[in-house]
Structure formats: C-alpha cells, structure tokens
Amino acid sequence: MYSFSEISRELNKYIDTLDLSGDPQSLYEPIKYSLEGGGKRLRPMLTILACNIFSENPYSALPAAAAIEVFHNFTLLHDDIMDNAAVRRGKPSVFNKWGQNSAILSGDAMVICAYKLLYQTPTEYLASVLSCFNYMALAVCEGQQYDMEFESRDDVTIEEYIAMIDKKTAALVVGATMIGAITGGAEKHNCQKLLTFATEFGLAFQIQDDLLDAYGTEEQLGKRIGGDIVENKKTFLTITALQKADKAKKKEILDLLADKQMANEEKISRMIAIYDELDIKTLTENEINTRFDKALAALDSIDVAAERLEPMKDVARSLLNRKR
Amino acid sequence: MYSFSEISRELNKYIDTLDLSGDPQSLYEPIKYSLEGGGKRLRPMLTILACNIFSENPYSALPAAAAIEVFHNFTLLHDDIMDNAAVRRGKPSVFNKWGQNSAILSGDAMVICAYKLLYQTPTEYLASVLSCFNYMALAVCEGQQYDMEFESRDDVTIEEYIAMIDKKTAALVVGATMIGAITGGAEKHNCQKLLTFATEFGLAFQIQDDLLDAYGTEEQLGKRIGGDIVENKKTFLTITALQKADKAKKKEILDLLADKQMANEEKISRMIAIYDELDIKTLTENEINTRFDKALAALDSIDVAAERLEPMKDVARSLLNRKR
Numbered sequence: 001m002y003s004f005s006e007i008s009r010e011l012n013k014y015i016d017t018l019d020l021s022g023d024p025q026s027l028y029e030p031i032k033y034s035l036e037g038g039g040k041r042l043r044p045m046l047t048i049l050a051c052n053i054f055s056e057n058p059y060s061a062l063p064a065a066a067a068i069e070v071f072h073n074f075t076l077l078h079d080d081i082m083d084n085a086a087v088r089r090g091k092p093s094v095f096n097k098w099g100q101n102s103a104i105l106s107g108d109a110m111v112i113c114a115y116k117l118l119y120q121t122p123t124e125y126l127a128s129v130l131s132c133f134n135y136m137a138l139a140v141c142e143g144q145q146y147d148m149e150f151e152s153r154d155d156v157t158i159e160e161y162i163a164m165i166d167k168k169t170a171a172l173v174v175g176a177t178m179i180g181a182i183t184g185g186a187e188k189h190n191c192q193k194l195l196t197f198a199t200e201f202g203l204a205f206q207i208q209d210d211l212l213d214a215y216g217t218e219e220q221l222g223k224r225i226g227g228d229i230v231e232n233k234k235t236f237l238t239i240t241a242l243q244k245a246d247k248a249k250k251k252e253i254l255d256l257l258a259d260k261q262m263a264n265e266e267k268i269s270r271m272i273a274i275y276d277e278l279d280i281k282t283l284t285e286n287e288i289n290t291r292f293d294k295a296l297a298a299l300d301s302i303d304v305a306a307e308r309l310e311p312m313k314d315v316a317r318s319l320l321n322r323k324r
Numbered sequence: 325m326y327s328f329s330e331i332s333r334e335l336n337k338y339i340d341t342l343d344l345s346g347d348p349q350s351l352y353e354p355i356k357y358s359l360e361g362g363g364k365r366l367r368p369m370l371t372i373l374a375c376n377i378f379s380e381n382p383y384s385a386l387p388a389a390a391a392i393e394v395f396h397n398f399t400l401l402h403d404d405i406m407d408n409a410a411v412r413r414g415k416p417s418v419f420n421k422w423g424q425n426s427a428i429l430s431g432d433a434m435v436i437c438a439y440k441l442l443y444q445t446p447t448e449y450l451a452s453v454l455s456c457f458n459y460m461a462l463a464v465c466e467g468q469q470y471d472m473e474f475e476s477r478d479d480v481t482i483e484e485y486i487a488m489i490d491k492k493t494a495a496l497v498v499g500a501t502m503i504g505a506i507t508g509g510a511e512k513h514n515c516q517k518l519l520t521f522a523t524e525f526g527l528a529f530q531i532q533d534d535l536l537d538a539y540g541t542e543e544q545l546g547k548r549i550g551g552d553i554v555e556n557k558k559t560f561l562t563i564t565a566l567q568k569a570d571k572a573k574k575k576e577i578l579d580l581l582a583d584k585q586m587a588n589e590e591k592i593s594r595m596i597a598i599y600d601e602l603d604i605k606t607l608t609e610n611e612i613n614t615r616f617d618k619a620l621a622a623l624d625s626i627d628v629a630a631e632r633l634e635p636m637k638d639v640a641r642s643l644l645n646r647k648r
Contacts, residue, residue: 022462027469078432082425101406101472104428108402109465111435116458119451127443127450134440138346141433145351148425 002058004311007048011041014062015069020113030094030106031113034073037089042205042319043176044069049312050180050194053304061183063120064129068176070117071133074110075140075172077103082148083231089222111137121183128182136175143168150234154242154254161239162203169209170202193302200295201316204288208320210235211284214272226268232257236287237280238271244278292320326382328635331372335365338386339393344437354418354430355437358397361413366529366643367500368393373636374504374518377628385507387444388453392500394441395457398434399464399496401427406472407555413546435461445507452506460499467492474558478566478578485563486527493533494526517626524619525640528612532644534559535608538596550592556581560611561604562595568602616644 002010015035022028044065052058079085080093081103087093095103114133121129146164150156177198181191212221213228214237228235242253256262256270275281295316299309326334339359346352368389376382403409404417405427411417419427438457445453470488474480501522505515536545537552538561552559566577580586580594599605619640623633 022466024466024469024473026473027466078428081428104402104405105465105469105472108431108435109462111432112458112461112465115439115454116462119454119458123451127447130439130443134436134443137436138433138440141429141436142346142348142351145348145429148429149348149350 001056001308002052002311004049004314007052007058007311008045010059011044011048011062011065015041015044015066018066018070018117020070026098026102027106027109030077030098030102031070031073031110033097034077034088034094034106034110035070037073037091039069039073039089040319041069042315043072043172045315046173046176046198046312047180047183049315050177050186051184052180052311053194053302053308054181054184054186054190058180058184060122061180063117064133064179064183065176067114067117067133068172068179070110071114071137072172074107074114075144077107077110079144082144085223085227087223090218125183125185129179132175132178132182136171139167139171139175143171147233151232153234154257156234156239158236158239158243161234161236165203165206166199169206170199173202173205174198187303190302190304193298196298197295197302200291200298204291204295204320207236207284207288207291210237211281211288213237214275215281226264226271229268229271230264236284237275240283241275241278241280244280244283245274249274249278288320292316325380325632326376326635328373328638331376331382331635332369334383335368335372335386335389339365339368339390342390342394342441344394350422350426351430351433354401354422354426355394355397355434357421358401358412358418358430358434359394361397361415363393363397363413364643365393366639367396367496369639370497370500370522370636371504371507373639374501374510375508376504376635377518377626377632378505378508378510378514382504382508384446385504387441388457388503388507389500391438391441391457392496392503394434395438395461396496398431398438399468401431401434403468406468409547409551411547414542449507449509453503456499456502456506460495463491463495463499467495471557475556477558478581480558480563482560482563482567485558485560489527489530490523493530494523497526497529498522511627514626514628517622520622521619521626524615524622528615528619528644531560531608531612531615534561535605535612537561538599539605550588550595553592553595554588560608561599564607565599565602565604568604568607569598573598573602612644616640 020028020031047061047065047068048058051061076088077094080088080095081100085093086096094106118129118133143164147168150164174195177194178191181194186194210228213225213235216225218225242250245253253274256267259267296313299312302309344352344355344359371385371389371392372382375385400412401418404412404419405424409417410420418430442453442457467488471492474488498519501518502515505518510518534552537550537559540549542549566574569577577598580591583591620637623636626633
C-alpha cells in the first residue's frame with residue numbers, strides 16, 4: 001500500500017512524461033497544453049487510489065488512470081466550445097487560443113489517445129475496464145446534453161438536476177474509481193460499496209463546484225466567479241432558490257435569468273443577493289455534507305483493513321475542504 | 325463465401341437495426357439521422373468483403389463493420405462543422421439541422437458507440453482489431469488537420485497532398501479492410517497484400533472524389549458541385565494545375581484562390597475553365613487508373629482461390645465506375 005503523496009508523485013510523473021506527440025504538431029500541441037493545464041488530476045488519482053485499496057501494485061492502473069485524465073481533458077476542450085468559455089484553469093482555453101476547429105479536432109484525437117492508453121491495461125482486466133470506460137464515456141455525453149437543454153428550461157426539478165450531474169460529473173468519478181478497483185482485482189461486493197462512495201462523492205463534488213461558482217474565489221475555481229449565472233446554467237443553487245422562493249421572488253429570479261441586456265457583474269451580484277436572502281449557501285452546504293457522509297460510510301463498509309482506506313479518505317476530505 | 329449482394333443485404337439489415345437509442349433523445353436522434361443518411365456504406369462493406377476472402381463466416385465482422393461506419397459518420401458530423409457545410413448526401417447536415425453543439429456532442433457520442441460495437445468482436449481477434457482501429461482513427465484526425473492547414477497554403481506539393489489523403493481518406497479504407505481481414509483470420513503475408521490494395525484503392529477513391537467535385541453531377545457527389553473550389557481546398561486537381569501552369573497561369577490560379585469577393589458560381593466556372601485548358605481531367609483520370617491497377621494487382625496476388633476475390637473486385641470496380 002502506498003501513501004497519498006507517493007501515489008501523487010508517481011501519477012504526476014507518469015502523466016507529465018506521456019508521449020502524446022506526433023505530426024502534425026498543430027494537432028498534438030493543444031493536447032499537450034490541455035494536459036499541462038494544472039488540473040487537480042483528481043480523477044486519475046481516484047483510479048490509482050482505488051487500485052491501491054485492493055492491490056500491492058496500484059501502478060498497474062497508471063495507463064488507465066492516464067486514459068481517464070486524457071478523456072476528462074477532452075470533455076473540457078469540447079465543453080469550452082459549447083459554453084463559449086475563454087478561460088480554463090486560469091489560462092486561455094484551447095478554443096480561445098487555437099480556435100474552434102482545433103479544439104474540435106484535438107479533442108477528437110484525445111478520445112482516441114485515451115483508448116490507446118486504456119489498451120495497456122493488464123490483459124486479464126482489459127475487457128471489464130473497456131466496458132466500464134464505454135459506459136462512463138457515453139454517460140458523460142448524455143449528461144452534457146441534458147445540461148445544455150436545461151439552460152433553456154425554467155422548470156428543472158432537483159431530481160432532474162441530480163440525474164444530470166450523476167451523468168455529467170459523477171459518471172467520470174465513478175468510472176475512474178471503478179476502473180481502478182477492477183484493475184486492483186476487487187471483489188464484487190466491495191465494488192458495489194465503492195460505487196456508492198464514488199457516486200455520492202461525485203455528486204457532492206459537483207454541488208460544491210456549483211457553490212464555488214457563486215461563493216468561491218477565482219483561485220479556487222480556476223475561472224471567473226459567476227460563470228454559471230451568466231450562462232443561465234441550472235445549478236443546485238438556482239434550482240433550490242426557485243423551489244424556496246415565494247411567487248414574487250420566483251418571478252424576480254426568472255426575470256433575472258431571462259435578462260440578456262443586463263451587464264454580467266450586475267446579474268451576478270443580484271443573483272447572489274437573492275441566494276443570500278433565501279439562505280441558499282447553507283442549504284447547499286448541507287446537501288454536500290449529507291452526500292459526503294454517505295460516501296464515507298460506504299467507503300468504511302468496504303471489507304479490507306481500515307488503514308487501506310486512509311489515502312482515499314484523505315483525498316476525498318481535502319477536495320471537499322473537510323477536516324474529518 | 326457469400327456474394328456481394330448477399331453481403332450487402334446482411335450488412336444493411338445489421339446497420340439499419342442497430343440499437344443506437346437512449347436518453348436524452350436529442351443526443352441520439354442526430355446519430356440515427358446520420359446513419360440513415362443514405363451513404364454508400366463502402367467502408368463497412370470492405371470489412372465484410374475482406375473477412376469473406378478468408379473466412380466462411382464473414383458476418384462475425386458485422387459489429388466491427390458497423391463500428392467503422394459509425395466512426396466514419398462521426399468524422400462527417402465534425403468535418404461539416406469545420407467546413408461549415410450545410411448539406412450532406414443531399415440532406416441538411418446535422419450541423420445545419422441541429423446546430424453546432426449538437427453536432428459536436430452527438431459526434432463525440434458516436435466515437436464511443438463505435439468502440440462499444442468494436443467490443444463485440446470475437447475475443448481472439450479483439451486486441452488486434454482495437455489496435456488497428458486506434459491507429460486508423462488517429463490517422464484520420466491527423467489527415468483532417470493537414471487538410472485544414474493546406475487551405476491557407478499555396479505551395480502544397482503532390483507528395484504532401486498524397487500523404488494527407490493517405491491519412492484523411494485512405495486510412496479509414498485501409499482500417500476497414502484490415503479489420504475485416506484480421507477477423508477473418510488472414511495470414512500475415514496476405515494481410516500485407518491486402519494493405520497495398522486498400523491503400524491504393526483508398527487513394528484512387530479520394531482522387532476520384534476530387535474529380536467529381538469539379539466534373540461530376542450533384543447526384544454522384546451528394547452535395548453541390550465546386551465545394552472544394554469555393555473552400556480553397558487543395559485537391560489533386562488544384563495542385564496538378566499549379567504544377568502544370570506557366571508563370572502567368574499560376575498567378576491567375578492563385579489570384580482566383582485568394583479572391584474572397586467573387587461569387588461562388590463564377591469562381592467555380594473560372595477554375596474549371598483553367599482545369600480544361602491544362603487538361604487536368606485527363607491527368608487526374610490517369611492517376612486514378614494507375615492507382616486502381618496497382619490495387620487490383622495487389623489483390624490478385626493474394627494467396628487464395630481467385631473466385632474468393634471476385635466480390636471485393638466487383639465493389640472496387642463499381643465504386644470507380646470501371647468495367648474491368
């Protein structure tokens with residue numbers, strides 16, 4: 001079993017020295033740029049950490065972990081086109097730096113690079129890993145489509161929202177974790193518990209992302225605050241606000257969402273004022289905490305020596321800024 | 325061994341009844357639409373025909389053949405965004421009908437659907453098929469990037485052009501054929517010959533496509549004549565014309581290519597007049613014929629009973645409008 005910092009070092013070394021070069025360079029440069037973008041590398045970390053719970057050789061999952069990270073960055077490249085996003089992790093997005101066509105095509109190449117990496121999984125686990133990856137990847141596309149559709153809808157329920165982020169965000173967290181568990185040779189009953197952990201953790205993680213968009217700092221978020229509000233994204237905060245508001249307040253929110261003339265800064269500060277009024281921050285924090293507790297309980301119920309779970313707990317806690 | 329028409333019937337039935345549905349429908353509808361678009365289904369046909377040369381059960385390659393067709397249609401969805409193309413196979417392109425974001429996202433989902441289909445390949449051949457598919461898919465992206473770069477260059481040589489279409493078009497023809505051969509259990513020396521066949525045939529096929537853009541009918545092409553000329557595409561015709569032209573004529577061609585004011589119809593007819601003057605049609609036809617003859621010679625050298633090669637020859641001939 002390896003510690004979090006040992007794993008982190010190995011994983012970063014592996015991803016930083018991945019050979020994703022080729023001709024024409026103009027196709028591969030945006031790929032390199034996006035992988036060097038300073039992301040948290042949460043998802044590939046989950047892969048190795050999950051493998052580490054069950055196996056003495058967690059690094060056999062390194063190629064699959066890298067595949068997950070490459071796939072995740074591909075989704076960001078294409079999402080940034082669809083969201084018209086100029087900044088990603090504090091730097092110009094690929095879309096902004098190289099243009100739309102490059103972002104489309106380099107993104108496409110990244111999906112294939114991900115499958116090439118996946119292919120290096122130990123043969124005995126390859127079929128299960130591929131099957132899990134395909135399921136995950138399609139779910140991510142479905143989630144993104146729901147997310148775009150929700151932008152033009154005002155009647156999205158919390159249940160619909162949770163189903164959307166379950167695909168758009170949690171599926172990748174779940175896929176990353178399960179692929180690690182499979183490669184670690186985890187038994188079925190333990191996989192089931194890890195699935196619950198990853199699902200609840202993935203949902204909590206997305207809801208925290210929603211929260212940071214309104215109440216975080218640019219540094220925490222890696223992009224400008226209020227982007228979701230400007231883009232009319234249906235987030236946990238918006239939907240909860242609409243649910244809690246009385247008739248007059250609901251109209252105020254809907255008018256604000258529909259207003260295409262208002263300056264971005266004003267729109268953001270007015271929406272946050274409404275959130276404050278309705279105590280949305282506390283409600284959102286409660287939701288995150290509830291889900292995180294469920295996630296931890298599922299993790300604790302896995303049938304291995306308790307210490308094997310510590311590195312996974314450390315990373316989950318640190319990502320949700322939780323002390324314990 | 326099955327005949328061309330038997331195989332064609334089975335293949336169409338398989339692709340037409342593929343279950344590519346799911347939620348949200350808005351993600352899967354463009355996928356269905358693009359597969360029903362009435363394409364020639366040349367590439368999956370090559371997969372089954374190649375398998376049919378070596379195996380009594382060519383239909384074991386049906387899932388891989390469908391994967392090739394789904395992947396091919398994915399490239400069209402994304403190419404149409406990059407080329408700003410409103411029409412595909414005589415119908416509105418997905419990009420035109422559902423918008424850019426849908427075309428990006430449904431295209432992404434198609435790549436994953438292709439890998440899901442591939443996964444149904446008989447286990448003994450899966451690793452080789454996946455490896456071949458990955459190689460092919462990345463080559464297609466590289467070729468598309470070169471093609472885009474060539475649009476803003478006036479000094480593209482014939483060698484560079486051939487290297488570009490070798491990736492952009494021939495790689496998919498080669499991949500489709502080789503995946504069929506692998507699934508049919510072909511031996512290495514026969515694979516090598518089939519590779520030469522598919523490469524030369526793929527190149528001839530693309531050069532014919534270039535020819536049809538200037539000298540074909542809209543019915544043959546499935547889109548408006550002269551699209552390559554309007555888009556400043558570097559085709560076999562343009563590059564050969566630049567090569568054959570004297571200094572004055574070369575300037576005329578370059579001025580025409582650079583002119584962004586001229587009406588499309590005029591630009592097309594003036595370029596075709598130059599082609600006529602330089603006898604580009606004949607030169608292009610000669611190139612197609614030379615490559616096709618090389619392709620057939622390689623096919624004939626495959627070490628099987630001659631009759632097993634007939635269905636493959638039939639389809640190659642019919643696609644290049646050749647009697648023998």
